[in-house]
Amino acid sequence: MKRSACLIFNPVAGQGDSEQELAQIRAILEPEIDLDIHFTTEEISADQLAHDAVQRGVDAIIASGGDGTLSAAAAAVVGSDIPFGIISRGTANAFATALGIPDTIEGACKTILQGGTRIVDTATCNGYPMVLLTGIGFEAETVEKADRESKNRFGFLAYIIAGFKQLSELQSFDVEIETEDKVISTCAAAVTVANAAPATSVLAQGPAGLIVDDGLLDLTIVAPANRAAAIAATFHLFQTASTGSPAERNDIGYLRAKKFKITTEPPQKVVVDGEVLGKTPVEIECIPTSLKVFVPLAQEELPPPEKLEGLPNLNIQVKQTNESFDS
Numbered sequence: 001m002k003r004s005a006c007l008i009f010n011p012v013a014g015q016g017d018s019e020q021e022l023a024q025i026r027a028i029l030e031p032e033i034d035l036d037i038h039f040t041t042e043e044i045s046a047d048q049l050a051h052d053a054v055q056r057g058v059d060a061i062i063a064s065g066g067d068g069t070l071s072a073a074a075a076a077v078v079g080s081d082i083p084f085g086i087i088s089r090g091t092a093n094a095f096a097t098a099l100g101i102p103d104t105i106e107g108a109c110k111t112i113l114q115g116g117t118r119i120v121d122t123a124t125c126n127g128y129p130m131v132l133l134t135g136i137g138f139e140a141e142t143v144e145k146a147d148r149e150s151k152n153r154f155g156f157l158a159y160i161i162a163g164f165k166q167l168s169e170l171q172s173f174d175v176e177i178e179t180e181d182k183v184i185s186t187c188a189a190a191v192t193v194a195n196a197a198p199a200t201s202v203l204a205q206g207p208a209g210l211i212v213d214d215g216l217l218d219l220t221i222v223a224p225a226n227r228a229a230a231i232a233a234t235f236h237l238f239q240t241a242s243t244g245s246p247a248e249r250n251d252i253g254y255l256r257a258k259k260f261k262i263t264t265e266p267p268q269k270v271v272v273d274g275e276v277l278g279k280t281p282v283e284i285e286c287i288p289t290s291l292k293v294f295v296p297l298a299q300e301e302l303p304p305p306e307k308l309e310g311l312p313n314l315n316i317q318v319k320q321t322n323e324s325f326d327s
């Protein structure tokens with residue numbers, strides 16, 4: 001029997017010809033899958049369409065658009081056991097890259113046709129769904145600076161240009177990070193908590209090679225003393241991300257936990273999966289094995305390491321084993 005799926009399609013995502021892109025998707029998928037196609041509009045979000053599809057109990061949900069569309073649809077599918085397919089047509093395509101899914105239409109459609117799935121972790125940040133990462137400080141400012149006009153003109157480069165603009169206004173802040181077993185205080189220019197992150201999300205790359213189904217979140221602290229150190233640290237993270245080896249600078253630290261409580265002084269902007277979502281404090285919690293995604297068949301991964309030594313004004317208090325998280 002032919003498979004069926006709900007396809008949620010953002011007709012204005014990316015810089016391509018969306019009619020042609022939809023025709024290509026249909027040409028590849030429809031011989032094997034009956035597609036029930038729903039378009040997002042300014043009023044009807046991917047989140048709402050995905051939520052309705054979950055309610056109808058469809059066999060599979062496929063989302064096609066930029067990271068905004070994919071994250072919103074994924075958030076509605078979390079916890080449902082309905083397999084989720086990703087066809088990226090955006091600027092950065094962080095979502096697909098982070099999950100190891102091809103970011104071409106052809107590659108993404110073939111991944112869905114193959115039918116291989118993986119159940120990955122997701123998370124919540126202050127109760128809001130998070131599939132990829134939460135950025136505090138530097139990243140939040142960068143996302144705000146990479147506006148629509150700049151993305152249309154420069155594509156992914158818009159984020160890099162915004163990053164350099166932001167570097168010139170580098171501001172450090174005091175941060176306290178509480179996990180199940182530690183309270184860490186230091187100062188930082190950026191704190192990033194990632195469930196999954198593409199190599200291009202450099203500020204999440206302290207440990208490099210994040211694992212999306214280990215039940216844990218990876219936090220990276222970047223604490224450069226000045227602008228030159230910020231550039232060197234960013235470059236180092238670019239390199240470590242691309243080689244998959246952990247960062248080795250005193251101004252970069254990283255650790256893993258199921259749950260983080262993060263407070264900053266002064267309060268910092270927070271970006272969850274690319275959307276600016278208020279300010280610190282935040283509580284971020286992993287929801288293990290909560291999203292079933294179509295992926296190419298996975299390779300075995302080793303757990304990423306932890307490192308905090310060398311961070312400025314570092315203080316680590318080890319909690320009693322029976323001390324509760326909230327006490």
Ligand SMILES: Nc1ncnc2c1ncn2[C@@H]1O[C@H](COP(=O)(O)OP(=O)(O)OP(=O)(O)O)[C@@H](O)[C@H]1O
Pocket residue numbers: 010011012013014015040041042065066067068069070089090091092093151
């Ligand atoms: N039919 C539509 N007309 C106008 N805007 C739409 C429509 N459908 C969705 N949107 C808007 O598109 C935005 C999401 O865009 P999305 O992230 O998918 O693409 P993008 O911005 O091109 O990608 P990227 O984030 O990679 O740059 C949402 O703000 C949503 O409101």
